[in-house]
Amino acid sequence: MTEPDRPRRSGLRGFGHDGPSPWTDLDRPPLDAAALRHDLLLPDALWTALDVVTETGSTNTDLTARARAGEAEGAVLIAERQNAGRGRLDRRWAAPARSGLFLSVLLRPRVPRERLGWLPILVGVAAASTIARVAGVEIGLKWPNDLQVEVAGEERKLGGILTELSGDAVVAGLGLNVSLRADELPVPTATSLALAGAEVTDRTTLLRALLREFAELYREWQDAAGDPHASGLLPAYAARCSTLGREVLVQLPGERELRGEAVAVDGDGRLVVRTPDGTRQPVGAGDVLHVRPQPKQG
Template identity: 60%
Template sequence: MPDSRYSDLERPPLSEAALNRALVRPGSVWTGVTVVERTGSTNADLAALARQGTPQGAVLVAEEQLAGRGRLGRVWTAPPRSGLTVSVLLRPRPPVETQGWLPLLFGVAAASAVRRLAEVDVRLKWPNDLLVGERKLAGVLAERVEDAVVIGMGLNVSLRPDELPVETATSLAIQQGACLDRDPLLRAVLREVESHYRDWSEAAGDADRSGLRAAYQASSATIGREVRVELPGGRFLAGRASGIDHGGHLQVVAEGHRYTLSAGDVVHVRPGG
């Protein structure tokens, strides 16, 4: 008997034609949406296209990703059609030193779209995770490819508890989200990304003038928390996350000193933990 968990009725495929009609228009950032049945990594595929000179605005969506990667080389997997696995190709004009904001921009946009459609309180863990409570709903990964930036996201939509890749993850279905339809969710995310990206670009990458830093801090689950940060080289820093600086870096106060971190794996420490 076929496995009904992956039926078209319960987990319908995305329509490439419908997404292009909805998102691609004159003057839009998005120039084309491609939906593939499966691939190794949407980020890797778009990175290859970026090296070939593909213009800004390409969007690649995979119904199943076989070799998805998170931060620090972690594997990100999900059953076919159970989530949104999407990458976008951007060629930003603002200075390179401001482009560390791009994965945070994508996170702000995705969290805003999911909160609005699914009516789930999604928050951001610096630098790239979308959380519900302390459980991971989505991850964002950005990669520089020559003069382009490829940003990918894996968002858990209809996964059941026994399908989660790790116990600390969650999905919109588990959170009883008001919308589990991937089509409007993807449209909303990409429209939010486009809006924030335009504002940020017009402000020459200034996260304050564009409102991006304020939006990120308002959605942050990290700021104000006691954190333990795993730093490159196997070092750790424990302290209180106090804010996000103008470059998108995390500021942590520890033993009376303020540290500014451009990279690190953050663990939120429970009170008394």
């Protein structure tokens, strides 16, 4: 049975006739924007607008500008290619056209402001859950915002999350490598769903499922006033967090370092590190390195 046509609530920018055809690489077809709009822009749903652009600098930058101009919650902006994508600490990265999912969503959460730090964690949980269910690949979430997968016994980065606050709005961005080939990886520690043996790499299928999963988790989190325990977000994250139980080296602001065992994520989303003297220190920001255990001396 086919679904009836749904009301269309915003304009969609698709692919024009100028420039190279998006079908030049048959392994990387363009997103089916019309199907995504039909399935996601429903009455009373979270998603209210969905735009796909051929190329942009950063979807987060573009959508933040729209947030400042008063765009309603629920706008989704997806780029088939980003040429100035940004990660944490303003790190830059780029990827071949249509080789991944590069998107941002505009949210205006109705929760206490101190709980907004849980949003990148919510994005990670939604992404990891979707990829496991749809693509058959188990994802680990490295605190605070990396998606990892094990390939040939080594942890590899599959994607990252960046959230930015603009007034009462939060723009949450996700970059996920889908079909990158080995010779296209930006660094040896990166990978893609294809290289990880994913059962599904169709980006339209993955994106549809991801946005549905996120909307459900976001609703539960808002219904619980952003409480990570009552909403189930904290236990869901802890179950997938690849940092917990590991020896870590945390590079802190001011060129400081903290070494110890990551033992918990607290109610504010901070990583709790137990130092060698037994002190438990919460970390709210920093780069985390997973330290390999030293071989036992025999």
